[in-house]
Amino acid sequence: xxxxxxVALDPTIGWLILAAFSVLWVAIGWWLGRGHGELExxxxxxxxxxxxLGTATAMATWVTxxxxxxxxxVALQLGLWGMVGYSLGSVGLLxxxxxxxxxxxxxxxxxxxxxxxxxxxxPTAWRLFLLISLFYALGxxxxxxxxxxxxxxALTGIRYEIGMSVIVSICxxxxxxxxxxxxxxxxxxxxxxxxxxxxxxxxxxIGRVGFExxxxxxxxxxxxxxxxxxxxAIMFLFNNLLFGLGEIFHSNVWWSRAFAFREGVGFPxxxxxxxxxxxxxxxxxxxxxxxxxxxxxxxxxxMVGPMVAAKLLGSAGxxxxxxxxxxALASSxxxxxxxxxxxxxxxVYQGHLRPDATPxxxxxxxxxxxxxxxxFTWALCMPRLGTLAELLYFTxxxxxxxxxxxxxxxxxxxxxxxGAVGGMLFGTxxxxxxxxxxxxxxAALVSAFVSMVxxxxxxxxxxxxxxxxxxxxxxxxxxxEEAIA
Amino acid sequence: MTASPDLLRVxxxxxxxxxxxxxxxxAVLFVRDARxxxxx
Numbered sequence: 139x140x141x142x143x144x145v146a147l148d149p150t151i152g153w154l155i156l157a158a159f160s161v162l163w164v165a166i167g168w169w170l171g172r173g174h175g176e177l178e179x180x181x182x183x184x185x186x187x188x189x190x191l192g193t194a195t196a197m198a199t200w201v202t203x204x205x206x207x208x209x210x211x212v213a214l215q216l217g218l219w220g221m222v223g224y225s226l227g228s229v230g231l232l233x234x235x236x237x238x239x240x241x242x243x244x245x246x247x248x249x250x251x252x253x254x255x256x257x258x259x260x261p262t263a264w265r266l267f268l269l270i271s272l273f274y275a276l277g278x279x280x281x282x283x284x285x286x287x288x289x290x291x292a293l294t295g296i297r298y299e300i301g302m303s304v305i306v307s308i309c310x311x312x313x314x315x316x317x318x319x320x321x322x323x324x325x326x327x328x329x330x331x332x333x334x335x336x337x338x339x340x341x342x343x344i345g346r347v348g349f350e351x352x353x354x355x356x357x358x359x360x361x362x363x364x365x366x367x368x369x370x371a372i373m374f375l376f377n378n379l380l381f382g383l384g385e386i387f388h389s390n391v392w393w394s395r396a397f398a399f400r401e402g403v404g405f406p407x408x409x410x411x412x413x414x415x416x417x418x419x420x421x422x423x424x425x426x427x428x429x430x431x432x433x434x435x436x437x438x439x440x441m442v443g444p445m446v447a448a449k450l451l452g453s454a455g456x457x458x459x460x461x462x463x464x465x466a467l468a469s470s471x472x473x474x475x476x477x478x479x480x481x482x483x484x485x486v487y488q489g490h491l492r493p494d495a496t497p498x499x500x501x502x503x504x505x506x507x508x509x510x511x512x513x514f515t516w517a518l519c520m521p522r523l524g525t526l527a528e529l530l531y532f533t534x535x536x537x538x539x540x541x542x543x544x545x546x547x548x549x550x551x552x553x554x555x556x557g558a559v560g561g562m563l564f565g566t567x568x569x570x571x572x573x574x575x576x577x578x579x580x581a582a583l584v585s586a587f588v589s590m591v592x593x594x595x596x597x598x599x600x601x602x603x604x605x606x607x608x609x610x611x612x613x614x615x616x617x618x619e620e621a622i623a
Numbered sequence: 624m625t626a627s628p629d630l631l632r633v634x635x636x637x638x639x640x641x642x643x644x645x646x647x648x649x650a651v652l653f654v655r656d657a658r659x660x661x662x663x
Binding site: 183333 | 624625626631636637639648652655
């Protein structure tokens with residue numbers, strides 16, 4: 139990392155920035171969490187989140203290490219289509235808009251995505267779904283914790299283990315203090331920081347390098363990045379679209395927001411967030427294309443963004459990227475901590491271990507689950523497992539298998555439990571096979587296709603006749619005996 | 624088939640302008656919700 143050494147932040151400045159923003163996030167979390175100790179307030183922010191905060195939280199959560207660090211990485215590997223492919227991740231947000239409205243209508247008192255799968259498809263599908271969902275959540279948590287450690291180390295020289303520990307513990311602290319209300323409140327501020335930061339960096343890159351020089355340098359040194367027919371890049375484009383769909387459709391991060399948004403807000407909030415999100419991966423990823431023009435030697439693909447910023451802006455660039463990525467990581471890490479804790483609390487603790495737990499017991503347990511999940515994430519982040527994109531795309535095979543069971547389950551009464559179980563199971567297995575035999579860029583594609591065929595085929599062979607009224611609020615709020623038997 | 628400088632320019636400029644305007648829209652929505660008492 140010799141290149142970074144010339145422009146790295148002084149560790150003291152790094153610590154000051156970390157301390158300042160950590161204090162800000164924790165203070166917002168504490169302030170928003172005051173007087174809202176009830177379980178529903180902690181988990182779902184009182185179910186009255188408005189359009190502005192709803193849009194910002196959906197957007198901030200979806201702008202994560204993907205867009206700030208892995209998007210430049212993908213652009214450096216797959217070029218123009220890599221950037222555009224990343225922006226297709228927004229399709230997940232856009233298509234979740236009608237689902238969010240449907241979810242709120244069918245389950246006005248629901249808590250988690252697990253609630254839906256349990257009541258819609260029964261215990262086997264529920265447990266398989268929980269395995270997939272929790273595995274994905276952990277993969278995402280680890281990728282963000284790692285990204286935090288990598289960034290802090292690269293920019294300040296602070297050891298990976300220490301930087302990662304700081305980011306994870308700060309997110310745990312304010313999530314613990316204010317629950318989803320703290321998460322959504324900090325998300326709004328973080329969204330503004332992220333968008334302004336990446337926009338500023340893009341304008342600087344455009345101004346300093348210019349499109350002609352940038353194009354010429356890429357064409358000379360990495361012509362494949364401008365190839366509009368690069369097969370791997372085109373596969374990546376569609377794969378990323380389906381990966382994004384799978385991530386959003388199944389994950390409790392998005393379901394918990396659908397439950398938390400005020401009535402009528404889910405649809406416009408997700409739609410607006412999706413539209414605003416489209417340009418972000420292009421803006422964040424495009425800086426990778428200035429690497430040849432800047433004559434940068436990139437030692438690790440996931441360090442492209444920070445290196446370009448540091449080259450363009452010196453120490454100020456390092457500070458800017460540091461703040462932006464810290465905000466992006468925190469906005470996603472906190473959301474995932476809160477939503478995964480909800481899933482663990484409602485579907486694992488209450489659903490499997492303590493069906494008769496009182497609201498007070500659940501409220502106490504909710505805090506312990508947040509702490510426990512934070513510690514677990516921290517422990518898994520300690521060894522740096524691989525590059526960010528590799529880790530992230532490994533989970534693609536898992537989440538894409540849930541697209542059709544979820545979408546069909548919400549709108550199509552004929553979709554049945556056998557199709558959902560088979561779709562998730564075989565979609566995941568064949569998606570993983572594609573990941574290892576072909577490449578990361580087809581895992582979600584294969585998984586979603588297999589799952590679709592099985593869900594559709596099962597419904598044709600033995601059509602279900604699901605009554606939407608079975609997603610009754612009374613049964614939604616507490617797992618019923620027969621469902622978990 | 625290679626992307627031309629103009630294609631690169633259009634894609635990146637449109638995205639950057641849209642991203643730059645996004646915080647303004649969020650701020651407007653925030654003020655509107657706050658005035659109506661519908662932030663939370």
